[in-house]
Amino acid sequence: MMDCEGRIARVRERLQDTEADGLLVTELSNVRYLTGFSGTNGQVLVGSGGAVFFTDPRYEARAGALVEGGGVVIYPTRLTDVLGERLEAAGVKRLGFEAKTMTVAQLDDLKGRLDPTELVATTDVVENLRRFKEPAEVELIREAVRISDEAFAWMLERLVPGASERDIALQLEVHMREAGADSISFEPIVGSGELSAHIHHTPSERTLVKGDLVLFDFGSKWRGYCSDLTRTVVIGPASDEQRELYDLVLAAQGRGIERARSGESGSDVDAAARRVIEAAGHGDDFGHGLGHGVGLDIHEAPRLHRISEDTLAPGDVVTVEPGIYIKGRGGIRIEDIVWVRDEGSEVLGSAFKNELVEV
DSSP: OOOHHHEEEEHHHHTSSSSSSEEEEHHHHHHHHHHHHOOEEEEEEEEEEEEEEEEEEGGGGHHHHHHHSSSEOSSSTHHHHHHHOOOOOOOEEEEEEEETTTOHHHHHHHHHHSTEEEEEEEOTTTTHHHHHHHHHHHHHHHHHHHHHHHHHHHHHHHTOOOOOOBHHHHHHHHHHHTOSSSESSSSSHHHHHHHSTTTTTTOOBBOTTTEEEEHHHHHHHEETEEEEEEEEEEEEEEEEEEHHHHHHHHHHHHHHHOOSSOOOOOOHHHHHHHHHHHHTGGGGGSOOEEEOOOOSSOOOOOOOTTOOOOOTTTTOOEEOOOOHHHHHHTTEEBBBEEEOOOEEEEEOOOOOOOEEEOO
16 A cells, blocks of 8 residues: 555655745656556645645546545646636645646646746656655565566567567567556567667567577566566577677676665766676677666666766665677677665566576
8 A cells, every 4th residue: 555645745845845835746657656546637736735636527436446645626628727726725826847747838728827826847856755665666566577577488488580579579568468467668679689789679570590689678567667677588509709798798787786775876886887898898888877767667766877966775776787789799788676775785576697598
C-alpha cells in the first residue's frame, strides 16, 4: 500500500521552498505517485489544506476506485471550468505549475481563465520525492525485474540463425505480457551483428547469422513500475575478441556496481566503470552515461554520468550499464538495476551474465 497522504504532505512541505502556495500537478507519473490514479487524464491540486484530484467523466468510476489522499472532482469539459473556484476555496493566490511538462497551450489556457491567480513555474517538486523509493516501490520494481529476467531466459532457448530482430522483439513483448506484465517499459531493443553497435537501435528485418553479437535491452512494467535489463549474447561460436570485450564490459559493470553506494557522486560511479574501459583502450567506444534512475518512468533521477551532480542516497534505484560499441563490428552492453541501501547496495535481478553466452 502506497502512502499517498504522506506523499502529498511532503509536497506541501516542499512548497515552502517555492514562491507558490499551491501546486497544480499535471505530469501523469507524478499524478499516479500522489494519488494512485492511472489513466490518460488527471490533475492534482495540492494546497495548504490537502489535495484535490480532477478528471473528466470517462474516468469517474476509475477515479472513485483508485484515488487516495484527496477528494475527486469531475469536470464536464476542461479543468479550467472548475479550477478557479477550487483555488479560491483553498486560498491559493500563487499557483505553481510543472514547467518541464506543461505545454504552451495548457499554460495559455490557465493564464486566460484563472486571473487574478499568479502562475509560478516550478521544477522537480514531485520528481525529487519520487527519486527515493519506498520499500513497497522497490518490491514492485523487483517483480518487474523478475519478469524481465525470466523473459531473457525464455528467449535464449529460441534464438536461432534466421530469426529477425523484429520477430525477437515482438516475442519478448508478448511473453512479458503473458507472464503478467502490465505493459512494457519501452520498445525493446534487439540489435544483431554490426547493428548491435547502435546504442539505441530499432529492431529491423535483419536476420541472425553465425558469429553475430545480439544485444537485448528491454523491460516490463508491474503495477506501474519499470524494469530495465540489457544482455549481450553471441550466435556461436564466439571469437576471442568478442569474449575479451565482453569480459571487459562485465568488469567495468562490476566496478560500477561496487561504487553505487550511498554518499558516492554520480560522476564518481560513472568514472569507476569508465576507467576500466579506458585503460583497455576503448574509452572512445563507450559513448553514454553509466546509468539512470528507474521507477514509474524508465528514466528518472539520479543520473550516473560524467557530468552528474547527483549524490547517491538510500532509496535510489539506478541502472548500471557500461558498453563498448565498435562501428561495423558490433556492440556489447550489460545492464542491471541496483538498489542503494543504508549499508551497501543490492542488484535486484539475477539474469545470467557471468560469461558470454553462446547460443
